[in-house]
Amino acid sequence: MYRSRPKGDLEPESLNFMSSVKVDNKIAAYDILGTQAHAIMLHEKGLIDLEALKLILYELRMLLQNPKVVEILGYEDIHEALEAHLIKKLGIEIGGRIQTGRSRNDQVILDIRMMARDELNIICSKLITLVEGILVKAEENLDAVLPLYTHLQQAQIGNLSHYFLSYSDQLFRDLERLSIAYKGINKSPLGSGPVGGSGLPLDRNRTAQLLGFEGLIINSIDATSSRDSLLEVMSALSITMITLSRMAQDFILWSTQEFGYLEIADNLASTSSAMPQKKNPDPLELIRSKTAIIMGNLLTSLTILGSLPSGYNRDLQDLKLVFFSTLSIISSTLSISDAIVRTLVINKCHMKQVVHDSYANSIDIAEQLVVRKGLAFRTAHRFVGSLVKIAVDKKLSELSRVSEIDIERMTAAISDDLKVKDVVKILAEMTPDKLLLLRSSTGSPNPLQQKAMIKSSRIQLQRNMKKLLERREHLKNADDNLRNVTSSYLKKMQKK
Amino acid sequence: MYRSRPKGDLEPESLNFMSSVKVDNKIAAYDILGTQAHAIMLHEKGLIDLEALKLILYELRMLLQNPKVVEILGYEDIHEALEAHLIKKLGIEIGGRIQTGRSRNDQVILDIRMMARDELNIICSKLITLVEGILVKAEENLDAVLPLYTHLQQAQIGNLSHYFLSYSDQLFRDLERLSIAYKGINKSPLGSGPVGGSGLPLDRNRTAQLLGFEGLIINSIDATSSRDSLLEVMSALSITMITLSRMAQDFILWSTQEFGYLEIADNLASTSSAMPQKKNPDPLELIRSKTAIIMGNLLTSLTILGSLPSGYNRDLQDLKLVFFSTLSIISSTLSISDAIVRTLVINKCHMKQVVHDSYANSIDIAEQLVVRKGLAFRTAHRFVGSLVKIAVDKKLSELSRVSEIDIERMTAAISDDLKVKDVVKILAEMTPDKLLLLRSSTGSPNPLQQKAMIKSSRIQLQRNMKKLLERREHLKNADDNLRNVTSSYLKKMQKK
């Protein structure tokens, strides 16, 4: 760094404390691309001549093939290192022009936004893949009955297909949030100077277009100092992680010996160095803890920003750090989640057995008493409650085993109209498979509904894929264009 | 609560620990409206007869005028209390039908969503008012020059209008996020039962329509168990608070004796019980700390959800609590922010003096050397840096006071072409007012640009107002419709 004002060099310890070069490798390539676009615009606006442009573009093209060539040791960040590299190669008269009308403050947030676009596209792609896997599982498990839980107590009878669809629905909303966050990210801050713009005739729309952005963050203070679009991404990703973590939590419980509904594949499970019988669902546990890390990162970012004055402050460097960490963690978590879902070993028989040996059909029985016998729901609820008490006391595994005598005693207490035989009939009929077919309200676990839900989810998935494809195309086109523009300038040199 | 399974009543201490009735007053009215819609639908689907419907609707209409009539002591929540009230008034045969096909699990999230819609509309309305106030300030301060800061050091010369516009731009994005979050909220979960839907022929679209929702949360597990839409609201509000907090932080600094750029109005300031000379900007400090509370609330919510199994768990009650707290805090913070902005006392003269006595025009000088004399930016940067050093050493208040002899010494070191008189000319010309007019890059502090920005911001504000108005209209229409449908059913009774 050209240290105009402070005397002497930075203490090594201080430099080490301050430097972000170690994490800047994630944005090095974007810094080079941004520099290409900036140089081209400078030339087009008459701020550097063709010769300088060509030399700069040539060096940058070399670097793009191997960004590691840039010497980063001794620099505070990649931007400084890149300029130093160009000056070393081209001399200050040429290389010293690259920061014309540009500051590290608009440059770093440019790089972050470019990087975030690509990462968000990868993340969305992985999310789509995961949803696909979940839909496959939903289809495979249309016939898998299991208890649904509230308060972790058996609540109602459901089916596993419906359960999986509840997660694909959540993930669709996560996808939607990320698509919106993408739009917020996809605006160019370049040309905002350190905080108050530039007195040079920069063309901000040109660099934005060369780099594939759709629009500008106009106000230069806003562009260099705000990070709300990053917070929006981190919030959306935190919510996504919670979706994944809650599914993982279910699977952890369901893969206990006690629940026994499923197992993760052997080649994803861990074992014990001490206990030979163990098969541990470690990746599921780590999804849970990674969620806590993502939350910690979000909090760190909010805290950094919460009382930061306007304008760039160095604190933002650490926000960059945790932002990168979050993108990286979510990406690997999505991959492992997908691997887990696709290879889940599901124990349908055991689920079915559990459902049969439960009182989870109580509400269905009560509802049938409402429908068929006209009981007030509260009355029906109380009546079934009394049957449950008997069943518990007598340790009966299902309500249909309550004796007619006991039923008679209970019906008498409720209503003259309620006949024992009617109750017996309802009890007998409320088997898992049958009662699910009665679940007619929209969104209920009823295999017929699930089939329709899967179908419409597939359509929704297609829509999401298409949207993602378009975003990628747009970026690719911009990349191609930048390469072509660069080449055409470089050819001009060769003609000379 | 009809305690079918557990014997005996709840311990008072336990009830007290568990009950949410104290905060449920915020949703009592919505619970009544939701119950009206549910009852109408039940009747329309043949699940309760006209007589029962009329009695229930009549009671609910009474209650709506004074929800506090509902006895809440001794109940776990408002839903239980409301049913108990109806049973007390109408008997179990009528009142006991109101929970037909409904559970507290779909009911509570219905209420929260209805409440959140109204609160979000109020918040958006306050945000719009605040933006309006900021635009007024931007207009009033087109001529107010001040230093812009990075690292809290004077960086570039700017104008206050541009500063204010950086905040209206941020708040527009906050508004946008809240509008999107509103859409996520505005979907009906009603009819999802406890977790697995219902075996009764409920018409979920009908209740959704009666309550003004645009669509359903379809999957019943998702509808009762997910809270991502609330997290989305809380994230968006956290980001909004950070916008407000950063502005507050600037104002706190600027109202120190040392900066002296502005003061908050006397009737918003606090004083000291001990030090007679004090005028403290307490509301600004509290905006900062309220932001920390909002962040704590967000964290609490994320933590509650992070490892929660599917299905309703009682933990969600505490998420409700902090969600309400967040809505309430943001609302009062927006009001106070608006009051502060509109009455800010701005000390333009002092700002101007500070700008004059600073080196904050250094970059403009360097840029002019690039434009006029063709220097490489890095060379110009070094050269101006050397002038700064001289000025610092000689304690000169501005760079234009550097002597020609010193300038000559420095130009000689840089380039033969750089003439002293050219430098002197540039130094003399780079006065705050003139240099701002040279800031031509989009989004720079240049009064001409600010005028255009204000104009386009006003248009954007209109668009936001219109959108909000439409949302409110939609809710109002649904309200009117529900009242009409209710009245028409009640009239049927009177005819009898």
Place this chain on the structure above:
Amino acid sequence: MYRSRPKGDLEPESLNFMSSVKVDNKIAAYDILGTQAHAIMLHEKGLIDLEALKLILYELRMLLQNPKVVEILGYEDIHEALEAHLIKKLGIEIGGRIQTGRSRNDQVILDIRMMARDELNIICSKLITLVEGILVKAEENLDAVLPLYTHLQQAQIGNLSHYFLSYSDQLFRDLERLSIAYKGINKSPLGSGPVGGSGLPLDRNRTAQLLGFEGLIINSIDATSSRDSLLEVMSALSITMITLSRMAQDFILWSTQEFGYLEIADNLASTSSAMPQKKNPDPLELIRSKTAIIMGNLLTSLTILGSLPSGYNRDLQDLKLVFFSTLSIISSTLSISDAIVRTLVINKCHMKQVVHDSYANSIDIAEQLVVRKGLAFRTAHRFVGSLVKIAVDKKLSELSRVSEIDIERMTAAISDDLKVKDVVKILAEMTPDKLLLLRSSTGSPNPLQQKAMIKSSRIQLQRNMKKLLERREHLKNADDNLRNVTSSYLKKMQKK
């Protein structure tokens, strides 16, 4: 407030936003006591005369009986309200002397510290009660075998007594942390003025002694501006909550139908409005979510302080708010935890059955192969692993059911020395009860060890009780003394 500098009164909205009077009811009594001590010291140092002292002490004694008499509406805080009350009653010539050498900045942190002492003593007392309850359970369940879990998979066989003791041990450390935090709290800030002390001859040690403090926070900036002692309390309480939450999490799992190890008492459980068969462990879930609130409060406090400049800033008011919230939540959580533990219904038979039908004795079998047959542990681990595989494939409920033929096949692969009959013998002997008696390493689940642990825990509990009693005595003595000093001054008046 006497608003010397800002003109006019506070806007009501601003006052409402800023005022802390609503939460200050928690410290009103302490504010009065502190004012008594301060007045006495002022008199003793010749800063107010006897007459004024007597009038002030008289009013304060009245107020102490009913602090609600103080009009708080229209004031920013209790300190302002109290002074206004005294001035209203006694005129400015007397009442206007009470803030001599005192500021709200040293006053508020005095009150908080006094309040925190009492609350911490209550919390410690409740913790002691809870530990007592846990020790009772540990004693009752010396014979209750159950699987211990890692990764929520059955790991080793243990006993419930040992499990309970793991929690009393954790709670002892929590108690220890709170005792240390108490010492940090128990220092007086009074006499530090607004930030820079006072030019009056205050006797800080005298007020500290009158209020039962052990020492001063000496430096006046530190005394008025630091809150690390509150953070220490909040951290310690967060850790305590985590202890309680993890126990709650275990109990939630263990009270599922699938685990079935225990139930919370009926009168602590909640039920369902929809599903008659439900018995939900709601208080346990709320312990989990309250923990998240406590964590949110801690975060809010850390965030408030993290970038706060030195000296009192109004942000600290919100730290006070969440500090009070934390103290209140922990207190009710401890009560409910104690109620839950003492009334837990434990299903020893079922636990025993589960243990019998498990492979959780695998490690004990491996260890016996090490001890008796000299196998390397890794070899033994592999060998038992192979038995487990057979048992899983053949769906055998215990390892002792593996056939001799299969064992023979496996031993052959390991070692010539390993005889089938030896293996069979070990398998047969490794029953839950027997193997626990072999667990000889310190701290293992072995009923003999548990008996000793319970005994030593009881002694430790006594020590904690004694320590708490001493703290309470000390405070009570100070209270009595302050009352006596006050009375003796008031009697001087009566003599006149």
Place this chain on the structure above:
Amino acid sequence: MYRSRPKGDLEPESLNFMSSVKVDNKIAAYDILGTQAHAIMLHEKGLIDLEALKLILYELRMLLQNPKVVEILGYEDIHEALEAHLIKKLGIEIGGRIQTGRSRNDQVILDIRMMARDELNIICSKLITLVEGILVKAEENLDAVLPLYTHLQQAQIGNLSHYFLSYSDQLFRDLERLSIAYKGINKSPLGSGPVGGSGLPLDRNRTAQLLGFEGLIINSIDATSSRDSLLEVMSALSITMITLSRMAQDFILWSTQEFGYLEIADNLASTSSAMPQKKNPDPLELIRSKTAIIMGNLLTSLTILGSLPSGYNRDLQDLKLVFFSTLSIISSTLSISDAIVRTLVINKCHMKQVVHDSYANSIDIAEQLVVRKGLAFRTAHRFVGSLVKIAVDKKLSELSRVSEIDIERMTAAISDDLKVKDVVKILAEMTPDKLLLLRSSTGSPNPLQQKAMIKSSRIQLQRNMKKLLERREHLKNADDNLRNVTSSYLKKMQKK
């Protein structure tokens, strides 16, 4: 890992997601030491023979010199990698004995505790150095008057020495908390097995003694599953970071052009790539943001634990990660803080000027009116307030410039006894230097007091150094002893 139960190997992606080997390099050396101690104990208890012990100790001693020799690729953690290494070198018959009576669950927390002891000692040492530096500054600045701030408004006149001492006092409490946390850390979990201890005759006290621990975490569930001692460390370090961050925040403000009280040394400051005049206090800003990271880490840890069931769960691996991160960040932050403090450039003249041109002596004037003229403080406060109003209106830089006529008008409104000349005299006398000498209350900024405070702080510092030295001695002695015991066993081999 010997995968007894799950079939096949781990998927590489899964292994990568799960493995902690990358961070385990921080504990590799401790894992080796712990293994030495464990092996010695196993031999002493007859569980492995001398020959095996010697071979194992020999390998471990080699490894200790270069822990990187252990192949970590393909392993889940360092523990697994170390065993694999020993088996590869010594065969399963010898190497396969090292996990006898040991699990990764007690092993990992042993390593963390050993590592934390050393890191805490380093951190405490750096804290002591920092306090030393602060005391030097306190001594150098006994004569530096400056305004003290509340609400960031000039409040009272103080001196910089007193300011520095407020931070050394805080840091002493931080040191105290870390010393206590050290005790919590310094207990051995080794010998607890996976969760339920071991059936082998392990001597836990022997390994604890060999590794320099003072006592055991007795209960085996507690030992393997609790992390409260780590949370205690992280809480204490968070509070320490807040101390550092608040000081940094003050320095950031004070090094603005507007405050101008100090500058950080040039070789610690950063500059701007765009603005030649900039000297930015970047390390101070990064101290602020690192504090946010530390808070995020604490939150992550609390969240991970909050709802974790008893027993080791893989989530704890990520807690290890953020624990290491926290230790590393605090360590570098302390170094940079020390470097900053020791080289601070303090502008005493400017501070003095600011103090002179302020109303910050208002409270002193009011107090003198109380002392000398017997005014009620509130009356004096009002009176001085009225002088301030005049001074503000007339733009007078100090209160002593208020004209006698104005004073007369004001005194008349207050009291007949208050003479203008008395007021004038007090106003004239209340110069910064004089009034500080009147600050007699304990802990006030009064150079005479500061001298005493510095003296007693130096004594306190000595006490802390001594305590730290003892801890280090204890660890060193244990290290030496372990080395000697090892050597003596290895010599037995050579004799053979």
